[in-house]
Amino acid sequence: MAIEVRIPTILRSHTDGAKAVTGAGKTLGELLDDLEERHPGLRERLVDDGGLRRFVNLYRNDEDVRFTGGLDTELADGDTVTVLPAVAGGAA
Amino acid sequence: MLSIDRSLYDAIVIHARKDHPDEACGILAGPAGSDRPERHVPMVNAERSPTFFRFDPQEQLAVWRELDDRDEEPVVIYHSHTSTEAYPSRTDISLAAEPDAHYVLVSTREPDTAEFRSYRIVDGEVTEEEVRVVE
Numbered sequence: 001m002a003i004e005v006r007i008p009t010i011l012r013s014h015t016d017g018a019k020a021v022t023g024a025g026k027t028l029g030e031l032l033d034d035l036e037e038r039h040p041g042l043r044e045r046l047v048d049d050g051g052l053r054r055f056v057n058l059y060r061n062d063e064d065v066r067f068t069g070g071l072d073t074e075l076a077d078g079d080t081v082t083v084l085p086a087v088a089g090g091a092a
Numbered sequence: 093m094l095s096i097d098r099s100l101y102d103a104i105v106i107h108a109r110k111d112h113p114d115e116a117c118g119i120l121a122g123p124a125g126s127d128r129p130e131r132h133v134p135m136v137n138a139e140r141s142p143t144f145f146r147f148d149p150q151e152q153l154a155v156w157r158e159l160d161d162r163d164e165e166p167v168v169i170y171h172s173h174t175s176t177e178a179y180p181s182r183t184d185i186s187l188a189a190e191p192d193a194h195y196v197l198v199s200t201r202e203p204d205t206a207e208f209r210s211y212r213i214v215d216g217e218v219t220e221e222e223v224r225v226v227e
Contacts, residue, residue: 008189009190009191009192010189010190010191055187055189057149057152057153059149059153062153064149064150064153066149082153084149084152084153084156085187085189085190086146086147086149086152086187086189087117087119087135087146087147087152087169087187087189087190088139088144088145088146088147088183088187089144089145089171089180089181089183089184089187089188090115090139090141090143090144090145090171090173090181090183090184091115091142091143091144091173091174091175091176091181091183092143092144092181092183
């Protein structure tokens, strides 16, 4: 059950500079727990007590996981999970 | 310093004017590692707001994939402020996640003159830089 996880520049300090890492899990939450064992600190950049952080986008293949169950999103062997920091801001 | 072609500079200002009074946003892509903006990619402001912007997550994924495929990166990330100066707000600073990008701010608060300024934002530190327009 291998899932490729694509890591943005700003989080590569948690992956020894790697652009992509591999993990396992039946759900996104399980995958993040699995990654945390080898890449400490990564999980907390993606989730907080309330679930997925508001300004981080996670995608299962082409789908924003906000619309597929968040941390409960089911994963299958061969899926790719992409992490992108939101590009956001504003005058307020 | 940000070195930018006149045509790209103008394209950003035109986009900001067109979306006024909402904030406009987008990127200039360029070859990875070149620090040279070459291609304008206007983005949808998913917030459609005069005080906030956010790239639409689905559009962002598509554009970022295209950058990867072309071996490009977002050399410039821009957005407009429509009633305040062209300086990064606290929100802009706290959400800036591309330490290698030039963050361009355009203010459209004056109808006749556009303020166009560029910054580096790294670990919450803002450094303004010179903008050199190449004719």
